[in-house]
Amino acid sequence: MPEHILIVEDEVKIAELLRDYLENHGFSTALAHHGNAVDAAIAARRPDLMLLDLMLPGRSGLEICKDVRRNSSLPIIMVTARVEEIDRLLGLELGADDYICKPFSPREVVARVKTVLRRSQPPVHAGDGLVLDEERYQARLQGHNLDLTAVEFHLLKTLAARPGRIFNREQLMDSMYADNRIVADRTIDSHIKKIRRKMAAVLPDRELIHAVYSVGYKYEW
Structure with missing residues (x-):
């Protein structure tokens, strides 16, 4: 609505x-x-x-x-x-x-x-200790600040808001850039890699963002 x-x-x-x-x-x-x-x-x-x-x-x-x-x-x-x-x-x-x-x-x-x-909007508690505070563009995992860029924050927020849903790269681009700019698919992959690396520093034994071969990505805890 x-x-x-x-x-x-x-x-x-x-x-x-x-x-x-x-x-x-x-x-x-x-x-x-x-x-x-x-x-x-x-x-x-x-x-x-x-x-x-x-x-x-x-x-x-x-x-x-x-x-x-x-x-x-x-x-x-x-x-x-x-x-x-x-x-x-x-x-x-x-x-x-x-x-x-x-x-x-x-x-x-x-x-x-x-x-x-x-x-x-109150901070979003996305599960597994992930808290997304849009007012401050801050993502915390298990109490640790992930130090995301604004683009990385929007990307993670899109995925975490719908756990289990598979987003293709075009949908993720739309969440990252409001001006409809043309972005290569590998740009999404690069941002996902950086987010994963920052999350792995907090939870080295868990993978929260999953690649779905030839489709896109999903968030699951």
């Missing part, structure tokens, strides 16, 4: 623009154009993140943020045209996870949404 974003913005055209960009990047969305409509929108479907305009009819964004923070850790990105430093600081002190100033690029908003969602 796609991650769900609640867009709270009284300017309809801006809200619809954000909706279109976010949905084109695989998110589902809901819109609220009035501060008093936020509670009902959250109750209708619990969002994974809220884009919250500062200036709203009814309740202001700061009031909404303060109310939500009383009993929820819902990630919140404040959106504001008021650039005074006090407003930025107040928004963050009330519990906002980030803020964006108008005018903004919709692409920037999508990037910020992805970043905040990634930070809000």
Whole structure:
């Protein structure tokens, strides 16, 4: 199920623009154009993140943020045209996870949404003592930091998230590089070799990443 974003913005055209960009990047969305409509929108479907305009009819964004923070850790990105430093600081002190100033690029908003969602995800415990912390791009095995590069981290995360599933090289390339660059098959093999070497330094008698001849790789513990 796609991650769900609640867009709270009284300017309809801006809200619809954000909706279109976010949905084109695989998110589902809901819109609220009035501060008093936020509670009902959250109750209708619990969002994974809220884009919250500062200036709203009814309740202001700061009031909404303060109310939500009383009993929820819902990630919140404040959106504001008021650039005074006090407003930025107040928004963050009330519990906002980030803020964006108008005018903004919709692409920037999508990037910020992805970043905040990634930070809000708890570490993944993949079995056999492997813990993947995406906020820090850190992989630990049996308590030992594997010192992976960002590409190696994404590759291991893809494999470990679905133990036993066989991924072909094209699928692994897609997880490593978001820009659809052309990468030789041997690049995947090289990264796998490096990850295996780092894991073997911790568990010399275990092999967690298995090659499947002529197909690809899988993670099993």
